[in-house]
Amino acid sequence: MPVLSIAGAGTDIGKTYVAAALLRALARRGLAIDALKPVASGVDEADYTGSDPAMLLEALGQPVTAETVAHIAPLRFAAPLSPPLAAKREGRVLAFSDVRDLCQTRTTEVGDAILLVETAGGVMSPLDDDHTMLDLMAALSGPVVLVSGSYLGAISHTLTALACLRARGLQVAAVAVSESSGEAPFDETVAALARLAGDVPLVAFRRDASPESSADDLAARLAALF
Ligand SMILES: Nc1ncnc2c1ncn2[C@@H]1O[C@H](COP(=O)(O)OP(=O)(O)OP(=O)(O)O)[C@@H](O)[C@H]1O
Numbered sequence: 108m109p110v111l112s113i114a115g116a117g118t119d120i121g122k123t124y125v126a127a128a129l130l131r132a133l134a135r136r137g138l139a140i141d142a143l144k145p146v147a148s149g150v151d152e153a154d155y156t157g158s159d160p161a162m163l164l165e166a167l168g169q170p171v172t173a174e175t176v177a178h179i180a181p182l183r184f185a186a187p188l189s190p191p192l193a194a195k196r197e198g199r200v201l202a203f204s205d206v207r208d209l210c211q212t213r214t215t216e217v218g219d220a221i222l223l224v225e226t227a228g229g230v231m232s233p234l235d236d237d238h239t240m241l242d243l244m245a246a247l248s249g250p251v252v253l254v255s256g257s258y259l260g261a262i263s264h265t266l267t268a269l270a271c272l273r274a275r276g277l278q279v280a281a282v283a284v285s286e287s288s289g290e291a292p293f294d295e296t297v298a299a300l301a302r303l304a305g306d307v308p309l310v311a312f313r314r315d316a317s318p319e320s321s322a323d324d325l326a327a328r329l330a331a332l333f
């Protein structure tokens with residue numbers, strides 16, 4: 108019952124893009140996999156197209172139905188806000204202990220399969236009034252893939268997120284640098300991160316290339332963990 112958390116140096120940075128490619132790559136290696144997006148905001152219940160649950164389900168080769176979406180993303184909110192704020196908009200309360208428990212239950216249910224858990228937002232985005240995604244990853248205690256970007260400012264955001272994960276004792280198995288849209292120089296950003304990030308594998312996901320070979324590289328680097 109290994110758990111792999113997908114963390115973000117920020118929101119909208121490429122977590123789902125990398126996670127979906129990684130799920131396909133792990134499947135190509137013959138590994139049993141499952142995925143969970145325990146808390147998802149900005150979900151349109153009338154049209155799941157392009158949503159995180161839909162992308163993860165498609166990567167798992169599963170149909171996108173109300174049932175499968177409810178299974179892979181049990182706590183969904185309509186507003187595109189941080190989960191606790193999105194929950195409040197609907198008169199609901201999001202509790203860290205509920206999210207932690209549902210992740211742990213799913214971990215047991217999947218048996219020997221690798222459970223990929225996509226967190227919401229950035230490493231310290233709020234989960235409830237008193238907890239952040241970092242607390243959830245610490246409770247799950249498995250290795251983490253940190254997804255970062257290449258926009259101006261991304262180097263500092265990535266290094267800060269990395270320091271934060273390490274300070275909490277989490278094993279950062281790899282940093283996936285997902286190329287941001289815009290003009291920032293991707294290769295130089297990746298090179299700077301490689302010099303500054305310390306002893307962690309970096310895998311680049313370029314926009315002008317399909318993600319398969321990067322995801323295969325990432326899966327190979329994770330293979331020793333599972
Ligand atoms: N390397 C890349 N190449 C091409 N498109 C990318 C890449 N990285 C991210 N994207 C695109 O950028 C958008 C945001 O990425 P994604 O949805 O994966 O971010 P996220 O971190 O999962 O966001 P959220 O915080 O909402 O969960 C998506 O449309 C995605 O397809």
Ligand SMILES: [Mg+2]
Binds near residue numbers: 122123124159225
């Ligand atoms: Mg996402």
